[in-house]
Amino acid sequence: MSLVECRGISKNYKLGETLVPALSDVSINIEKGEFVAVWGPSGSGKTSLLNLVGLLDTPSAGQLKIAGETISTQDDSSLAVLRNKLIGFVFQNFNLIAVLSALENVMLPLQIRGESPAQARDKAVSKLDAVGLATLYKSRPDQMSGGQRQRVAIARALVTDPAIVLADEPTANLDSVTSDQILALMRDLNQKQNVTFVFSTHDPRLLASVSRKIRLQDGQITPEENS
Numbered sequence: 001m002s003l004v005e006c007r008g009i010s011k012n013y014k015l016g017e018t019l020v021p022a023l024s025d026v027s028i029n030i031e032k033g034e035f036v037a038v039w040g041p042s043g044s045g046k047t048s049l050l051n052l053v054g055l056l057d058t059p060s061a062g063q064l065k066i067a068g069e070t071i072s073t074q075d076d077s078s079l080a081v082l083r084n085k086l087i088g089f090v091f092q093n094f095n096l097i098a099v100l101s102a103l104e105n106v107m108l109p110l111q112i113r114g115e116s117p118a119q120a121r122d123k124a125v126s127k128l129d130a131v132g133l134a135t136l137y138k139s140r141p142d143q144m145s146g147g148q149r150q151r152v153a154i155a156r157a158l159v160t161d162p163a164i165v166l167a168d169e170p171t172a173n174l175d176s177v178t179s180d181q182i183l184a185l186m187r188d189l190n191q192k193q194n195v196t197f198v199f200s201t202h203d204p205r206l207l208a209s210v211s212r213k214i215r216l217q218d219g220q221i222t223p224e225e226n227s
Contacts, residue, residue, distance in 0.1 A: 001068050003163055003196055004030035004053055009062035011048050011219075022048040024219045025062070030164070033194040035187065035209075037201050040216035046200040047168065049216065053198065054166045055083045067163045084113055088157030090167035094149045096141040096156075102128060102148075103137040106156045113160065127155040131185060147178035154185065164196045171203045183209050 011023040023045045030036055030053075038046045051057040052064060055071065058079075064071040067086050074082065089095075096105050103124050110120035128137060131151040141149050150170065157165050170186070171179040187209060189195045199206060207213060215222045 002029040002065075003032045003034075003067060004028070004198075005063070005065040006052075007063040009049075009052065009059045009064060011045075011052060011057070012060045021219055023052075023059075023216075026216075026219075026221055027062075028214060028221065030196070030198060032163075032196055033190070034212060035190045035197050036212045036214060037199045037207050037210040038214045038216060039201055039207060040222075044216040045219040046216055048219075050166050050168055050198065050200050053164070054087050054089060055079050084109060084160060086163040088160060088162035088165040090150070090153050090157045090165060090170050092169040092172050094141070094153045094173075096149060096152055098141055101138050101140055102133060102144070102152045102155075105141070105152055106159050109156060109160050123159050124155070127159045128152070130158070130189075131155045145178070146174050147181060150174060150178075150182050151185070154182075154189075158189070158195065164198060167197060167199045169201055169203070170199060171201070171206055176205075179203070179205060 006026055006028045009023055009026040010021070013020045013022055026049065038049055040046055052059055053066065055066065058071060066082065069082060097108070100108070103121065106124035106127055107120040110123060125137065128134065131154050133148065133151050133155065136144060136148060144152070171182060174182060183206060186197055190197055199210070201207060
């Protein structure tokens with residue numbers, strides 16, 4: 001069983017009276033432990049595909065399974081539970097809550113899940129330690145560098161032990177030195193802990209570091225999909 005199974009996935013959006021196709025007949029599998037980049041020009045469907053895999057949106061046609069769960073059979077409440085259970089997100093702009101400390105930001109997904117404060121704190125501390133932020137538990141986002149904030153975002157994505165981590169342009173707002181550090185961190189987590197990463201990216205350094213590239217153009221996978 002593949003971690004992600006897309007079969008003939010299409011996604012259309014309505015713009016007024018016009019139906020705009022974002023994805024058309026996309027079929028891919030992603031396995032546990034892969035380190036994958038989805039790439040292509042602007043408007044190619046990268047974000048749409050990540051939103052579908054991340055259960056933030058649903059296909060207009062086709063079948064999507066995440067960790068064996070068929071998405072079309074789930075209602076909104078069930079999808080929210082699956083997102084919290086299966087998916088970790090690393091957003092381009094970090095999406096940290098400004099008034100919360102690093103520790104509180106990382107604890108939040110576990111508290112939403114209903115874990116006790118003590119359990120959530122222990123797990124959050126462990127993940128912050130793993131990404132090299134042991135001295136910054138109490139720091140708020142505005143007290144940290146871009147690279148440190150991205151590490152908090154990675155810790156938050158990992159704290160629920162998700163089946164897959166989705167990262168939307170994770171190096172876009174970072175300088176080259178920090179980008180290299182973040183890439184090395186994610187590669188290390190992939191290799192040592194078998195964490196599955198799927199990126200949406202334009203960054204040639206990130207593309208050079210992945211084990212598989214899925215290229216989209218005009219909402220379809222091109223022949224270079226496994227390059």
